[in-house]
Amino acid sequence: MAQCSISNNIRRLRFDHDEMTQKVLAEMVGVTRQTIVAIEKGKYSPTLELAFKISHVFKMPLEEVFSYIKNEEKGDTK
Template sequence: MPRKAEPRLQNRVRELRGERAGMTQQQLADEVGVTRQTIIALEKGAYTPSLALALRIAKLFDEPTDEVFYLED
């Protein structure tokens, strides 16, 4: 029996940044203590954040973590 593909982690980071009066990737990176390149990769889905980073981002946007990060069905 073929193995089912693992669901991919998706996020709403770009959308939430836009809702924050156009918060830049650099501003978000500075706020959560990572590089701009990390935010770029995260928004593209090329990077899975650590739990600590996911929690810091969700807290910054005042959103539940599972409203910012979710598994694609």
Template structure:
């Protein structure tokens, strides 16, 4: 068993009408970083994850969740 970090970034951006470039600026990261996080190809640091959850005004666990997967 392994774990992966799932996120609702794309869904929450759509809800708030924020594009990747705007989200990146609000979170203090690059647009590429936002894209990689959304695709599950990059695990953000705790600091970045907290910044992102603050942008959406959501608790961290409403934006990111850990899921167990079979390997």
């Protein structure tokens, strides 16, 4: 679960949507502002539920908000 990265364009989508603030988005999806910051900055990726909720806010398919970039693992860790 560690060797793959997920990127998103939440920041751009926020501004496309009338410059919605992090605080407002956080309230709309029911998490704290820090969670939105962390996801936007790529500190970690959200749960599936949160990803669905965020996509919902922007009325876009999940895969247009979040993209999965596969990192090839070189060996199985066990």
